[in-house]
Amino acid sequence: MKNKTKGYSLKLANSQQWNIIAARSLSSWLNEFARILELKENCCNDSPKLIFIKKGKKLSSTLPQFGLPNKGWELDNVGHFRIWTHNKLKHTICEIETHDNNAYKIVLMRESLRIIFAKVTEKGGFPFHCGMIERDGYAVLLSAPGSTGKSTSCKRVERPWNTRGDDSALIIPDSTGHYFAHSLPTWSDYLIRNSKNTWNVQDYYPLKGIFFLEQAKENKIIPIWAGQAAILVNHNTTRVNIRRTKRKKDEHIKERKAIDKVFHNACELAQKIPCFILQTTRTGKFWKLIEEALEQYPYPISTPPHGKNVKLYTPKILCAGTSASPKRLSYATQST
Numbered sequence: 001m002k003n004k005t006k007g008y009s010l011k012l013a014n015s016q017q018w019n020i021i022a023a024r025s026l027s028s029w030l031n032e033f034a035r036i037l038e039l040k041e042n043c044c045n046d047s048p049k050l051i052f053i054k055k056g057k058k059l060s061s062t063l064p065q066f067g068l069p070n071k072g073w074e075l076d077n078v079g080h081f082r083i084w085t086h087n088k089l090k091h092t093i094c095e096i097e098t099h100d101n102n103a104y105k106i107v108l109m110r111e112s113l114r115i116i117f118a119k120v121t122e123k124g125g126f127p128f129h130c131g132m133i134e135r136d137g138y139a140v141l142l143s144a145p146g147s148t149g150k151s152t153s154c155k156r157v158e159r160p161w162n163t164r165g166d167d168s169a170l171i172i173p174d175s176t177g178h179y180f181a182h183s184l185p186t187w188s189d190y191l192i193r194n195s196k197n198t199w200n201v202q203d204y205y206p207l208k209g210i211f212f213l214e215q216a217k218e219n220k221i222i223p224i225w226a227g228q229a230a231i232l233v234n235h236n237t238t239r240v241n242i243r244r245t246k247r248k249k250d251e252h253i254k255e256r257k258a259i260d261k262v263f264h265n266a267c268e269l270a271q272k273i274p275c276f277i278l279q280t281t282r283t284g285k286f287w288k289l290i291e292e293a294l295e296q297y298p299y300p301i302s303t304p305p306h307g308k309n310v311k312l313y314t315p316k317i318l319c320a321g322t323s324a325s326p327k328r329l330s331y332a333t334q335s336t
Contacts (some may be wrong), residue, residue: 007038013180013204022052048090055095110187125172132165139181139205144213179207216279225301229275233267311335
């Protein structure tokens with residue numbers, strides 16, 4: 001007998017799509033997960049399935065509910081989950097532990113998205129720690145370490161700017177090389193404030209620029225060239241799902257490949273999307289500076305500007321959590 005639990009569809013800007021379903025015993029958890037992400041009930045297409053089942057049940061006894069074969073599955077232990085993938089099918093089965101604690105249920109929802117992140121990373125995208133503001137249908141991302149005013153800045157923007165998120169986004173390129181951003185839930189609101197808000201995670205906007213935010217005594221924007229931008233973007237990518245295996249050698253190889261892929265994706269983005277350091281006061285109308293910067297620099301700077309003795313800024317974002325302090329570094333280049 002096949003599973004009669006509701007299924008939900010998740011589709012991203014690059015047309016990647018999944019049917020998200022669960023065993024009957026996890027239906028209430030899945031329904032709440034879908035409510036937060038504003039997913040619509042739909043499980044009738046041929047998209048890959050992401051199936052959630054209770055940890056501890058024998059896999060072979062669960063598979064018939066979903067019309068799947070018993071053989072050909074490979075197990076990886078990843079954080080809170082036991083993840084099964086098939087050598088011939090695109091479906092993923094995720095075993096999760098059930099718990100009455102609401103906070104634990106929210107954590108499982110947040111961590112479940114890492115399975116999606118891993119698939120997106122394979123296609124050139126990645127999750128990114130940032131806030132998102134939007135104007136005229138285009139997205140701008142504001143990235144900064146925690147407790148440095150990122151969320152507050154996002155909420156301060158004035159019309160025609162709109163706040164679309166204040167915690168993280170999923171950056172995705174399409175087949176033509178254009179980049180889009182999906183805003184992701186602020187999970188801390190659900191954990192700390194028991195929020196009832198919802199997020200349309202399938203909604204997305206063309207990405208126009210990335211700004212690395214710093215608190216300062218005056219408002220200023222510093223354009224950065226693609227090489228430095230790649231480092232900063234990579235530094236702020238949210239940790240993606242990394243497959244774990246029993247063999248330490250295999251584990252190291254897969255982790256290294258995952259890290260290398262994220263950095264490669266960051267380098268590709270830095271060649272397409274202009275990036276800046278945004279220094280702003282607590283009351284400064286920084287969005288005006290953003291408008292001016294994007295008009296002046298609509299494309300990334302491919303090489304350090306001015307050709308010689310360029311001052312490259314080491315943002316506070318790279319010094320967070322260390323004893324280092326921001327400083328300027330000389331970057332000598334040969335004039336052509």
